[in-house]
Amino acid sequence: MHIDRQLGLTENAMKVLERRYLIKDDEGKVVESPKDLFTRVARHIAKAEYKYGLDDADVKRTEERYYNAIANREFMPNSPTLMNAGRPLGQLSACFVLPVGDSMEEIFETIKHAALIHKSGGGTGFAFSRLRPRNSVVASTSGVASGPVSFMKVFNSATEAVKQGGTRRGANMGILRVDHPDIMEFISCKDDLSQVTNFNISVALTDEFMNAVEENREYDLIDPRTGKLYELDGKPQKLDARKVFDEIVKHAWLTGEPGVIFIDSMNRKNPTNKCEKIEATNPCGEQPLPPYDSCNLASINLGSVVYEPLPGDYSPDEPEKGINWEKLLDLVKMGVNFLDNVIDMNKYPIPEIEQQTLSNRRIGLGVMGWADMLVKLQIPYNSEKAFELGEKVMEFINSKGHIHSSEMAKTRGKFPKWKDSIYADEGVSMRNATITTIAPTGTISIIAGCSSGIEPYFAISYNRNVMDNTNLIEVNPLFEKIAKERGFYSTELMEKIAASNSLKEFDEIPEDVKRVFVTAADVTPEEHIRTQAAFQKHCDSSVSKTINLPNEATEDDVRTAYWQAFKTGCKGVTIYRDGSRQNQVLSTGKTPGEKKAAEQGDAEPLPPQKVMPKERPTTLDGFTDKIVTGYGNLYITINKFGNKPFEVFAQIGKSGFSTMADTEAISRLISLALRSGVDVDDIIDQLVGIGGASPIYQEGEMVMSIPDAIAKILKKHFGNGHHKIDRDVNLEACPDCGGRIQHESGCLVCPSCGFSRC
Template sequence: MNEPMADIFRHVWETKYRYARERTITDSWRRIARALAAVEPHDPAGWEARYLGILQDFKFLPGGRIQAGAGTARNVTLFNCFVMGPIDDSIPGIFKALQEGAVTMQQGGGIGLDFSTLRPRGTLAKGAGTVASGPVSFMQIWDAMCGTIMSTGARRGAMMATLRCDHPDIEEFVAAKQQPGQLRRFNLSIQVTDAFMAAVRSDAEWPLVFPAAVFDGDGETILREWPGNARAVPCRVLRRVPARQLWDRILQATYDYSEPGVLFIDRINQLNNLWYRERITATNPCGEIPLPPYGACDLGSLNLTCFVRSPFTPDARIDFDGLTETAQIAVRLLDNVIDASRFPLPEQAENAYRSRRIGLGITGLADALVMLGFTYGSDRSISLAIDVMRCICHAAYRTSIALAKEKASFPYFERDKYLQGPFIRSLPQDIQKAISTDGIRNSHLIAIAPTGTISLLSGNVSSGLEPIFAASYNRKILGENGTAKDFVLTNFALHQWRESSGRAKGLPVGFVTASELSVRTHIAMQAALQPFVDNSISKTINVPSDYPLSELKQIYDLAYDHGLKGCTIFRPNWITGAVLSEGAAGVAAPHCCVLEREAD
């Protein structure tokens, strides 16, 4: 590892993951392997050795909370993120939810929240006669809480706020971050329904509604599914707006300050493996795990650069056997996290034990493609990426089936209903048959996270499925005292190529950066992998500051038409801070990586 890479590796390890008297990263790996093997009923020593084998050399990177907490005496959770329970539309309910969020963040978990249950601004509260201030006003309280709880140290709190596209305060939500410093600890995403997309495309009027039970008197109502309700409820129509006009406001806000993102919420629910018992309205802070109330994300990523054989040569190839074996062991390790972890709230523990959701993903895809001589977004690169994700997905499902035979299926498993899920029906027949016969250990298995910090730990490999940001760039990282430290970094694949070729200048075949890629290329890669991801994918589409608004307006439509579950756009702007910058150009970072919400 070259000196700058060694510097940032040591900084990340020492400030975020090192425990007590650990002297090397291997000591940390041993701690993690021992703690997660300890829950094995048979041969824990053997499983400890296997877990250590995939952790060494950075082949498998557990989520940051696993690395920081497993095998320690710290009162922390091993889950990176949670979606909180419904926020009851009352002062006691709001502050109960705030307290639950504070406890969760104090123990290390990021949180996602759906604010759609809060009545719109200006509504007369039934009975009390007071006037509601609306969900955005209460988001300020969460933002302040997060800033207080996570005000020092090398981590910052991460939160996702969502709101329905038919909530009467949707326009205020869209504009909530137009001023610097406002809600900086939140990512914002709109729950976009199929009905809204149809209304946009037909240029129809769009009703903004809220459950009628909170209102006195009569008024026009329509049936709507609404969070916190088991079935559709009558909702009062408060006003109507042109759907296309609302859509344009969303797109203008995205252009001006890169938020809000969109969640295609009907698609998320249609493709949910637990469609028969869950209604999802929120995600973890970076969007790769849509979760029900009190759901948790248990994450880890396979470092694809470790599976490239004979890199930068005509014989370069992926070791699919090694990838399969590592994925199998990683699934078992992540399943054990559920039993080894503490939980901030009993409701979170119950959901995790009963669904046993995990999220095995990838990192270093773009670097692996360069090592193979492929250009990100080319037909060959997409074909290879599909083969990789298919391999990981099918290996994960077969492992989970074997675990069910050994340890039992997840308690929420209902065989016939589970097998009816669209994602399950897309799996090979032998996997479907095996689930029918033997059950399955985990309700969900695959997610592609942004892997911002754990990728730095492994030598600055490219994050998740994102393209390479730049050949070299500046990166801000928080230190233990809470202040930012600057590092000058070189891309992993480029450094490896220079080391192996002896060249100090030039670029390897296939080397391309995010700013050189078209929007369609970004979407094509995400769309190619989505069929093999039962949770979701965290992906930021970067566009330059001079990107035309008229073209940006097409991105969410492309994402919707390509079957994606969600989409985030980042255009450099004066409001969003930067963690990454490319030389003097000052290229800003994707919004999910700003300093206040840095993923780990």
């Protein structure tokens, strides 16, 4: 494994930093080192200490404390803080929730606010539950309402149009209450995965609904305009609870969506529930928030607080003895201080968010490296000891974090809404309304060189594609160390492991090693839920975790997981059945008549019709455009037939023969498609966003590759790209490097190159 010797960063960490975090000049060249990045972040956040009376020496010591924790990969703030601290944009929060009111003015005001948030690098959550149902009468226009799902698609289109500076793409969470009259349409709205591609969706399940499921009865639908029983033609509307629950289960089994959140539990455990109501969460579900609130997040690397070597009297029967609790306490205190300072140093995208954030001062200190900690302590991920230790570790972090926030309140003041919080009832001063959140750590865990969040290892060894199209075997460093120490390491074995999801079948590996190096494929749904529940028990906000299921899992397995999550106190749950999206049928391409005939079995499908490309006229009018790519200047000539593009020629300057040949091949195939009547928007959609080894920032957006550059020129002159299919969602392969995508913590992550949806 290649590392940066100065800071011990792996090659993958360096790749992620260069791709997303390090400052680049106008030509897209990296002009900042990792050390510079960590210094920039530490220095900027430490400046908040001046507000509370500290002098230069104290601020410098705070900066050094922050820097050491980040550079040693013991602590890592969320991506927006790493990207934007000490830079002009200055937006440091990861997650926001915006209200969606039931009027055109309110809806499009929220769309505007969401665009500003996405532009600044944040993700947004929306509850569409206030919107009147489809076909309701709109008195002001004498028309009928479009309904929540229709407007969610408008939000999705707006997100598609807003690029996040080439560093983070727009991400949304769409939530609808289970008692909304349009709930059935919402549950199935992502069956076609080419639709609503910028949204995760979750159903807000109420206690009343879950009780109705358990009791096998109907439940009431509620009119969002009145808060009373929904009626049609004077008749109260009810649904069969078990049938609705089964529909949620079926669709989650098919595509991984919708997820579910337990909205009443979220509100009961909200410290400010006397003065505000939670309706939605951020995109990955770990941060329930009231309207206009935000939260900044950071994670402690649990693997970094295990004694190395372990004490001489250590035994896995008493794993607590292997943990440096004093070091963990120092990281908790520093983390709470750091995140409170982020609130003061933040530049907020809109005034409403600034006001609400400063009123509650919510922070979200979480963890990563849980699987690493367990391996170092010689404890299997899916063991009773692991569940018990997870609860104990999170209780320590949460309680010590609360104590430190309370201490800070004595010198910095209580959060403004404290008087309307549970803390006022308890007589406890608090600086922050919430302290802990367990968030996805996709890219920051790659930077830290640790396992992601509280997830198990996805694999112990995997293939990583490099620039010359050869494969390197990337091996878990803890496993590699043990394998070499105990003499069973070989390149051949690592290659065999890379082709498998589990170590169970490898006789070459000692049993005690296989027992400890547990992968997601070894963990049952019940064990996933027990892990989530153990951490949720002492977490103020929520826990982002994916319940990974094997491809052969049944709908009953999904149903059991949802029910177990509810019964064990989880605030939400996301499942993903291996390969389910890869096999999803997007479109049959049949006409309605053909579909009907096929369903009835009384007709043979029509044979495919051969497409003949149009002959090229002797003379065509056209133009040449230039775009800068990471491979050099790309000159694209587009000739037209009438007003439509007919053929494309592209020439790349100062590049190798392979690149020139690839460019010519792409141009020929595009020309063939255009001459064969393929819509230019479909061509754009196939090419746009394809990643390459040398992305570059050009004229306000990232040019990812030569195909992406051609798509941008086609779109600039001819297309809309409105048929876009989101490769990140539909495929199991990374859109940038072709590596296998991992579904973890409600997010998509590629361990090969660091690509992430979070």
